[in-house]
Amino acid sequence: MKQQRPLTITGGRLVLPDGVSEGALRCVDGRIVAVGDVIPEVEDEVIAARGQLIAPGLVDLGVFSVDKPAFHFGGITRAALMPDQSPPIDYPSRVQFTAYSGKPDLWVHPLAGATVGLEGKALAELALMREAGARGIATGRRWIADSGIMLRLLRYAAMLDMVVVTHAEDGGLAGQAVATAGEMATRLGLPSAPAEAEALAVARDIALAELSGARLHFRQVTTAAALDLVRAAKMRGVAVTAGVTPAHFMLSDLAIADFRTFGRMSPPLRAEADRRAVVEAIGDGTIDVIASGHDPRGPEDKRLPFVDAEPGMAGAETLLAMVLTLVRDGVIDLARAFALLAGNPARLLDVAAGSLMVGLEADIALVDPERPWIIDSNKMAASAGNTPFDKQPAQGQVTGLFKGGVRVG
Amino acid sequence: MTAAQSSASGRYPAGGDAFPHRSLLGIAPLQTHEILYLLDEAEQWVELNRRSAKHAEALAGLTIINAFFENSTRTLLSFEIAGKRLGADVVNMHAATSSIKKGETLIDTAFTLNAMRADGIVIRHGSSGAVALIADKVDCPVLNAGDGQHEHPTQALLDALTLRHALRERSQDCQDFNGLTVTICGDILHSRVARSNILCLTALGARVRVCAPPALMPDAVEAMGVTAFHDFDAALAGADVVMMLRLQNERMEGQFIPSPREYRHLYGLTGSRFRRAARDALVMHPGPMNRGVEIDSEVADLAGTSLITRQVEMGVAIRMACLDVLTRRTRGVPGWARLAERGA
Numbered sequence: 001m002k003q004q005r006p007l008t009i010t011g012g013r014l015v016l017p018d019g020v021s022e023g024a025l026r027c028v029d030g031r032i033v034a035v036g037d038v039i040p041e042v043e044d045e046v047i048a049a050r051g052q053l054i055a056p057g058l059v060d061l062g063v064f065s066v067d068k069p070a071f072h073f074g075g076i077t078r079a080a081l082m083p084d085q086s087p088p089i090d091y092p093s094r095v096q097f098t099a100y101s102g103k104p105d106l107w108v109h110p111l112a113g114a115t116v117g118l119e120g121k122a123l124a125e126l127a128l129m130r131e132a133g134a135r136g137i138a139t140g141r142r143w144i145a146d147s148g149i150m151l152r153l154l155r156y157a158a159m160l161d162m163v164v165v166t167h168a169e170d171g172g173l174a175g176q177a178v179a180t181a182g183e184m185a186t187r188l189g190l191p192s193a194p195a196e197a198e199a200l201a202v203a204r205d206i207a208l209a210e211l212s213g214a215r216l217h218f219r220q221v222t223t224a225a226a227l228d229l230v231r232a233a234k235m236r237g238v239a240v241t242a243g244v245t246p247a248h249f250m251l252s253d254l255a256i257a258d259f260r261t262f263g264r265m266s267p268p269l270r271a272e273a274d275r276r277a278v279v280e281a282i283g284d285g286t287i288d289v290i291a292s293g294h295d296p297r298g299p300e301d302k303r304l305p306f307v308d309a310e311p312g313m314a315g316a317e318t319l320l321a322m323v324l325t326l327v328r329d330g331v332i333d334l335a336r337a338f339a340l341l342a343g344n345p346a347r348l349l350d351v352a353a354g355s356l357m358v359g360l361e362a363d364i365a366l367v368d369p370e371r372p373w374i375i376d377s378n379k380m381a382a383s384a385g386n387t388p389f390d391k392q393p394a395q396g397q398v399t400g401l402f403k404g405g406v407r408v409g
Numbered sequence: 410m411t412a413a414q415s416s417a418s419g420r421y422p423a424g425g426d427a428f429p430h431r432s433l434l435g436i437a438p439l440q441t442h443e444i445l446y447l448l449d450e451a452e453q454w455v456e457l458n459r460r461s462a463k464h465a466e467a468l469a470g471l472t473i474i475n476a477f478f479e480n481s482t483r484t485l486l487s488f489e490i491a492g493k494r495l496g497a498d499v500v501n502m503h504a505a506t507s508s509i510k511k512g513e514t515l516i517d518t519a520f521t522l523n524a525m526r527a528d529g530i531v532i533r534h535g536s537s538g539a540v541a542l543i544a545d546k547v548d549c550p551v552l553n554a555g556d557g558q559h560e561h562p563t564q565a566l567l568d569a570l571t572l573r574h575a576l577r578e579r580s581q582d583c584q585d586f587n588g589l590t591v592t593i594c595g596d597i598l599h600s601r602v603a604r605s606n607i608l609c610l611t612a613l614g615a616r617v618r619v620c621a622p623p624a625l626m627p628d629a630v631e632a633m634g635v636t637a638f639h640d641f642d643a644a645l646a647g648a649d650v651v652m653m654l655r656l657q658n659e660r661m662e663g664q665f666i667p668s669p670r671e672y673r674h675l676y677g678l679t680g681s682r683f684r685r686a687a688r689d690a691l692v693m694h695p696g697p698m699n700r701g702v703e704i705d706s707e708v709a710d711l712a713g714t715s716l717i718t719r720q721v722e723m724g725v726a727i728r729m730a731c732l733d734v735l736t737r738r739t740r741g742v743p744g745w746a747r748l749a750e751r752g753a
Contacts, residue, residue: 176662181628187437189537189558189604192628259538303516305536307557 001104003030003405008040009364012049015056015338017355025054027362030404035356049366052399055338057363058320059354061243061345062138062165062219064295066098068106070316070382072408074292075365075398077106080165080349083113084140090116090124092132099133105403109349111138111165114153120144123153130160135349138165138219141266143201145171147208154212163215163241163348166205168226169267173197178307180268184253190306195270199225206233206240215239217348221287222248222270224277231286241348242281243289245315246322247388249278255388259306262377262388266311282340283331289348290340292319296384314382317375321394324369328395334369366400373397421446424744428734431748432544432551435560436608444612445584448570451723451730455574458494458726467733468497471528471740476518476543477554478504478534483696483721484554484564488531491728497528515539516546523547528739529732532556537601550735552728558599558660564695565605567727569613571720572650575691587614592644592686594620594676595654595703598627599661602695603654607633620644622675624665625656641676645685652693653678653704669702680707691716 010024014035024038040046057077064082071079081098083089089098090113102108112134116122118141126137137157143166144150157164177193179185185192202218206229209216221227221242230242247265252272255263263269281287295312302309323337332340338355346354353361375392377385401408420442421427427446430438457463473492477485485501492499502522513521515534519542522530529550532540537557544551555561572586591610597603597619610617611634619630620638630637638644645651656672666672683690692708692715700706709715737745 183629183632186627186629187604187633189556189560189601191558194628259541299516300514303514303542305515305534305539305542305557307536307538 001406003027003362006041006044007047007362007402007405008038008044009047009049009054009366010038010040012052012054012366014054014356015334017335017339017343017357019333019335020053025356025364027364027402027405030362030406032356032358032360032362035358047400053334053367053369054356055365055367056342056353056355057365057401057403058341059345059349059351060294060316060319061289061291061348062111062293063291063316064293064312065383066101066106066108067294067296067316067383068102070294070296070314070380071106072401073381073398074316074319075367075401076292076316076319077363077365077401077403078109078346078351078353079106079294080109080111080135080345082140083111083118083138088113088118088140090118092125092128095129095132095134105406105408107403109135109351111136114139114164115144115149118142120146120149123149123156126156126162127160130162134162135351136163136165139167141167143167143169143171147204150205151208151212154208154214154216158212158214161215163217165217165219168198168201168205168218168221170197170200173200178264178268179256180253180270182253182271184256188256188259188306195223195274196225198223198267199229202226202229206230206238209240210236210238213239215348217241217243217289219243219291220245220248220267220293221281222267222278223274227277227281227286231281234286241288241344242286243291244278244282244287245291245293246319247293247313247315249275249282249326250322251275251388256306260388261302261304261306261309262313262386262390264306264309264311265313279326279331282326288340288344290319290323291345292316294382296382297386298384302386312386313388314380314384314386317381318387318389318394320367320398321396322389324396327369362402362405364402365398367396368399369396371395371397371399420449425738425746429748431735431738433562433731433735434541434544434551434553436562436565436605436612437560439612441612444566444569444609447566447727447730447734448573450734451566451570451726454726454729455723458722463494464496465494466496468492468495468736471497471736472526473497473499473529473531473732474502474522474525474527475499475531475554476502476522478532478539479555481533481554484533487721487724488554488728491725491732494725495729495732497732515542519543519546523549529736549739552731552735555601557601558604559601560605561601562605563724563727563731564602565609566731567720567724568606568652568693568695569609570723570727571693571716572691574723575716575719579689585614586610589615589650590618590648590687591615591650591652592618592620592648593652593654594641594644594678596625596656597621597630597654598625599657600654606652607635611635618644618648620676622666622672642682642685645682648686648690650691650693651678651683651686654695655697655699655703673702677702678704678708680705683708690714693717693720695720
């Protein structure tokens with residue numbers, strides 16, 4: 001649905017790229033036309049923000065399911081969908097179908113599967129998928145084991161100027177592991193892999209990105225060693241960016257005690273020292289993107305022995321609240337929080353959204369950053385309640401959401 | 410003497426407080442005095458099992474299901490005999506003939522077993538944590554007979570009981586294992602027996618050494634209170650007890666050691682190597698043994714030194730004790746009130 005009537009949101013705290021300031025925002029024909037000291041016109045629909053945050057709608061880079069109720073609860077107006085679907089998104093018509101699947105009130109940006117069937121062997125039709133609406137390329141849940149194929153992929157992606165989203169885990173080391181090697185995995189008797197599996201993959205992919213000139217985005221970097229590699233590569237000017245999900249800055253592998261399958265993630269939860277390194281990397285700018293990794297899984301996938309359970313969490317609803325804990329802890333400020341959640345992912349996907357700037361798409365979230373609530377896996381908007389944060393108190397909720405200037409819901 | 414009367418009453422909290430668990434899922438959840446309680450309770454069954462008429466009626470009328478999702482001969486037999494000697498109706502469910510093969514989920518199997526109104530379920534499963542998952546969904550006590558690479562608590566308890574008897578016969582007073590050095594050698598990584606034994610032996614005061622090639626040694630195993638060795642000769646030096654484990658080839662994906670021959674060269678308990686251990690050292694093996702690989706017959710069959718057959722004997726007594734203790738709440742034994750919640 002197109003925006004019928006101009007909209008002005010007044011009396012809020014605007015979360016702008018360079019800081020928070022009081023003011024209003026006006027949208028016409030689905031675009032932001034004025035920000036700051038704005039007086040509503042007579043014909044405008046006026047919404048009073050009453051001191052709440054007026055923030056960009058979240059751009060969630062790397063979700064596994066199009067789960068509109070959960071995305072809208074979490075303030076997400078755009079989601080980049082991983083190609084790991086059934087069937088995989090490795091073909092132009094599937095890209096096209098997926099790109100329309102959320103409209104009008106949620107825009108899904110399909111990530112083109114890098115290889116046919118996501119098998120890491122033959123390159124998929126990346127240029128045709130770009131034409132069909134793919135905003136980036138992703139290797140899927142696994143890395144591409146063959147370095148020669150990875151280099152060819154990166155060179156091709158560089159030519160197409162598409163970001164390549166990779167999974168940083170050396171497949172040989174990771175094997176069938178479901179946990180990070182350490183005391184917890186040993187006590188539980190779970191197959192585990194050393195955390196270095198991530199640094200190995202990151203080191204290789206950075207070297208290949210440097211060689212090819214491609215834009216490389218690690219969807220999740222979760223260990224101190226790998227973050228050091230990303231930090232150093234950025235210093236050298238390599239076009240590399242890093243993301244993470246809240247599970248890896250909120251939880252360590254203690255969360256899998258008693259075989260709790262809601263704590264089964266890919267990559268697996270890490271040691272406490274690595275969790276702290278992730279928080280530090282969010283603070284110092286090494287990490288560019290925080291995404292939900294939204295992967296709702298019902299009991300048929302989670303109420304199983306730990307080894308047999310599927311990895312992943314339903315993260316869309318808790319994404320914003322978890323990032324706001326970093327703001328309250330003084331790790332980042334509000335402007336940076338929304339850069340991580342919206343501005344940076346929008347830039348990587350090259351979409352005209354993600355911040356409150358004139359000319360961009362009017363994807364707006366009204367946020368009460370203090371509103372308390374209890375996360376409850378039984379009462380989630382998501383299609384499944386697999387959250388490791390079950391029964392935890394949280395603060396910060398979206399109170400209104402606009403996609404292209406039109407109120408959602 | 411009835412089963413409810415503890416042979417060691419007075420040393421433990423009264424009645425059900427002596428063992429306040431609904432199920433036996435591992436050694437990890439147990440306090441040291443709870444381990445000792447089970448060992449003491451087993452003594453009466455050791456005695457009974459040595460008589461010609463080995464029958465008690467403690468569990469008469471109760472149904473015990475042995476649900477084995479993983480192949481087993483000795484443990485299943487041991488649990489079956491234990492249940493029958495206590496007078497229970499024992500039923501064995503083999504995974505090979507069950508609906509697991511037809512795609513039924515573990516949880517549905519648990520609901521099915523529960524609906525049959527078993528009074529106790531003994532479970533072996535190939536996945537770590539699977540037994541706890543089932544225990545959470547059924548109303549009766551659950552005994553873990555081995556879950557993946559996690560725990561095998563009755564094996565650790567029977568090993569402790571065996572060791573206690575052997576030491577007593579040498580007139581060493583041993584309420585616990587303080588001062589004793591135990592070397593566990595073999596495939597520690599894939600072994601639930603090793604994990605349960607590490608927990609049990611360290612709780613009872615023993616110094617535990619584990620020995621394996623790097624690929625078969627779990628990470629951060631020292632955090633469990635043991636000393637790790639790759640050199641078997643060093644691990645054996647002065648050890649009072651040597652516990653050998655077999656290579657769990659069925660759990661290995663890929664190659665962990667170059668060859669059995671090379672493994673034997675480095676980690677086989679040969680007669681000459683065994684002499685590095687303490688002068689009266691004892692040898693244990695949970696079975697099944699691979700003679701000529703991890704242990705030579707020369708050592709395995711050494712009378713007075715090898716406890717391997719004794720371990721099998723004590724296994725029945727320990728399992729009787731566990732079945733007896735865990736069903737006391739159902740049987741309404743005085744002092745054993747029902748626990749409020751599942752999984753307690």
